Amino acid sequence: MEREKISRKEREYLAHRGEILSAAEKVFAAKGFFPTTMSDIAREAEFGTGTLYKYFKSKEELYFTLIDDKVQEINRLVKTELSQKTSAVDRIKKVLALQFEFFEKNRDFLRIYISERNRFEWTVKEDLGKGIHNKMIIYIHLLAEVMKHGVKEGEFKSMNPLDLAHALVGVVNSFVFEWLISPEYYPLISKLDTVLEIFLGGVQQMERRR
Amino acid sequence: MEREKISRKEREYLAHRGEILSAAEKVFAAKGFFPTTMSDIAREAEFGTGTLYKYFKSKEELYFTLIDDKVQEINRLVKTELSQKTSAVDRIKKVLALQFEFFEKNRDFLRIYISERNRFEWTVKEDLGKGIHNKMIIYIHLLAEVMKHGVKEGEFKSMNPLDLAHALVGVVNSFVFEWLISPEYYPLISKLDTVLEIFLGGVQQMERRR
DNA sequence: TCACTTTTTGAACAACAGTTCATTTTTAAA
DNA sequence: TTTAAAAATGAACTGTTGTTCAAAAAGTGA
Structure with a gap:
């Protein structure tokens, strides 16, 4: 049970991380690194800007x-x-x-x-x-x-x-x-x-x- | 005289422009477009930042x-x-x-x-x-x-x-x-x-x- | 339902950089 | 030397954006 609970959290964490990566891929591809803003990515990923920093430190x-x-x-x-x-x-x-x-x-x-x-x-x-x-x-x-x-x-x-x-x-x-x-x-x-x-x-x- | 005066001004203008372009070339090559700042270029060219805008509008x-x-x-x-x-x-x-x-x-x-x-x-x-x-x-x-x-x-x-x-x-x-x-x-x-x-x-x- | 933890949020912060412009410096004719 | 025009200057302005964080929302177990 303890195992399974952690496991689901883990899966969800990874899923969110993956969504952010996908969104970032799309935006970076379209605009390039510098012109892309964190809120562009957040919007595309449907998360708040602050959330991104829980998954990636910069x-x-x-x-x-x-x-x-x-x-x-x-x-x-x-x-x-x-x-x-x-x-x-x-x-x-x-x-x-x-x-x-x-x-x-x-x-x-x-x-x-x-x-x-x-x-x-x-x-x-x-x-x-x-x-x-x-x-x-x-x-x-x-x-x-x-x-x-x-x-x-x-x-x-x-x-x-x-x-x-x-x-x-x-x-x-x-x-x-x-x-x-x-x-x-x-x-x-x-x-x-x-x-x-x-x-x-x-x-x-x-x-x-x- | 009128001719010559204008001509020298012209030459000087073009010389300065050329110096700015050279300096920019050097800095852009080293750092890339976005990380390069106008004052980087100005410093390299030995001009004030504002001066650059007399020669290029952006x-x-x-x-x-x-x-x-x-x-x-x-x-x-x-x-x-x-x-x-x-x-x-x-x-x-x-x-x-x-x-x-x-x-x-x-x-x-x-x-x-x-x-x-x-x-x-x-x-x-x-x-x-x-x-x-x-x-x-x-x-x-x-x-x-x-x-x-x-x-x-x-x-x-x-x-x-x-x-x-x-x-x-x-x-x-x-x-x-x-x-x-x-x-x-x-x-x-x-x-x-x-x-x-x-x-x-x-x-x-x-x-x-x- | 309640108390507590985890996660999310987006406004606020701080730093930075492109651009402007009032002031200073230089130029050059008188 | 005087003076007026031209050129140069860099501090200040303005907008932007990466990052933070106090507050809100969602999740969780009892």
């Missing part, structure tokens, strides 16, 4: 918690996929499909993530911003490991694996960004083959290549 | 003027280069070299530009933010024209030119970003061959390609 903490949770989620997915024992090309295909699917389901988050990815302001500050930035770097390094494997096995040209990872991420980001701002909707996954073809085979016609 | 105008000037500068350079009558591959090589050189000389601006490129907040507002965003789009379209030409001439695979442009920009952005945040300096131009090799020829070994 606006920054709320923001970074939001990002951190999702980044961890996608990182976990990617990590699992990349540790498979198949060819590098195959693992890359799988992981892109996975990511595209995740983005498709998390448009709001994606907006926040993209805005945050290239922000420099936080890199100086301790814990919060640094934590996010590190996770982004970890992702690149996971990818670089696969590239390294691919180079060693002769699947890929003999190039710097980190460069290969950056190139892939660059192409992907570009298509994802385009998809995000495009006024008319199309499934992101429809660009997967294009991304792969360009990254793996380049854009030049075979016969022309020197 | 913080936003100062910020966007700063970006707009430079974007126009690089766009002009790129446009000239891309309108040459050489092969698509050649024009792309030239334009990347040009861009890398420009970035090398404008690190502070580049930080601002990258942060701004992926910001969504402004896209709604009139004139200011929209103007910048349009110029970014123009750049992509200039590139797409070259790609289209390359496809028609058989230099490139038969793919959507806009996709090709996005892919190239993606790879470039990724390497530029990496260069910008790298703790140890290396010339950006040293990555040019890598970018071109991946974009033109892909990462897969020839014999493996299906």
